[in-house]
Amino acid sequence: MTTETRVVFDLKDIKTIQFECKTCHSRFVCAPEKWNAMPLYCGNCKEPLLTEGTTQHQSIVYLRESLLNLLKFYQESKLVVRFEI
Ligand SMILES: [Zn+2]
Secondary structure, three states: OOOOOEEEEHHHHHOEEEEOOOOOOOEEEEHHHOOOOOOOEEOOOOEEEEEEOHHHHHHHHHHHHHHHHHHHHHOOOOOOOOOEE
C-alpha cells in the first residue's frame, strides 16, 4: 500500500517567506507583514540575486503586493485561497 501525504494551507498560514541564495544557501527570512523589499544581492556572499527591471524581479514585486493585499483583506473576503504541497 502506498500512502501520500498532502499539505494544504491557506495564505494566513504562511509564517515566513524564505529566499535562499543558490550559491551559498544562506537565507533571507521574514514574516509576510514584514516583507518590505527584496534583497537584490545575497547578504552573505554578495552574489546578485535579482536584477531590477527584469521579469523575475517584477514577478517578485507582484507576488509581494498580491500576498500582502490578500492578507490585508482576508477577513472580509468571501474567497479562501489554498495551496497544496
Ligand atoms: Zn549567497
